Ligand SMILES: Nc1nc(=O)c2c([nH]1)NC[C@@H]1CN(c3ccc(C(=O)N[C@@H](CCC(=O)O)C(=O)O)cc3)CN21
């Protein structure tokens with residue numbers, strides 16, 4: 308994953324220090340980065356210069372596809388990434404829209420599956436896309452967006468990787484994913500895995516061939532307390548070849564994803580990696 312190391316290097320060489328009010332920390336920041344992942348042979352874009360916890364990353368995206376709203380639901384799937392933002396963030400704890408312990412509010416999958424239109428009717432963006440792609444239709448509007456400006460005040464965090472657009476060229480399925488904010492040492496590795504997995508699983512349940520995913524990032528940053536480990540540990544390591552993701556072939560529909568799929572339905576073959584790095588997490 309040379310492209311990832313190159314972006315870290317670019318942030319260190321060309322980044323500008325920006326004070327982030329939400330976390331109270333400074334971030335070394337660059338604007339605009341593009342990644343391309345060819346998953347047609349089953350390669351998953353997982354980082355190899357540290358141990359990447361790829362199962363929680365898949366679980367997080369699976370939870371979004373199920374429309375989960377509670378950190379407890381993510382925990383039950385084997386993913387702990389939402390505990391802090393749901394329960395330890397002072398701004399969110401004081402928000403009158405928070406409905407109690409573990410509530411994340413109306414972000415990510417809630418918007419993906421239950422977007423509210425002006426009459427209060429719920430729109431299932433994902434269902435429409437799955438139905439269309441399964442019939443070979445790409446109306447150039449196969450967009451699932453988790454970013455709803457009208458409800459950002461009802462969410463613990465505004466979606467970071469916020470929009471996923473699917474495209475068909477014949478039987479080949481493509482994905483373009485947009486990310487507004489990217490914590491390079493922590494969130495980024497999760498996001499890469501999620502983009503690759505989303506394309507592979509959507510191809511499988513719609514009967515298409517997974518082709519390429521394009522991952523477009525706006526603000527890419529390293530928090531001040533992460534910088535030493537990036538420079539002195541991760542950037543000193545050489546990447547290994549990408550592993551292959553094996554997906555249970557019995558997963559055939561959106562309803563399978565909603566009802567019985569667990570992390571045991573995914574296996575990574577040939578994942579060679581350097582040791583884990585414990586990066587600080589900013590809430
Ligand atoms: N500052 C910040 N960075 C993020 O990347 C981030 C947020 N906030 N808030 C929302 C989600 C939560 N995400 C997270 C949260 C925690 C880990 C994390 O702790 N990862 C560790 C351990 C994973 C595990 O043991 O399961 C890692 O080493 O990757 C990763 C992504 C990504 N997002």
Ligand SMILES: O=c1ccn([C@H]2C[C@H](O)[C@@H](COP(=O)(O)O)O2)c(=O)[nH]1
Nearest residue numbers: 329465467468488489490494495498
């Ligand atoms: O999927 C994700 C979710 C979050 N992040 C990171 C990016 C930022 O460091 C924080 C979010 O803070 P904002 O102030 O809302 O931008 O979380 C990520 O990299 N990937």
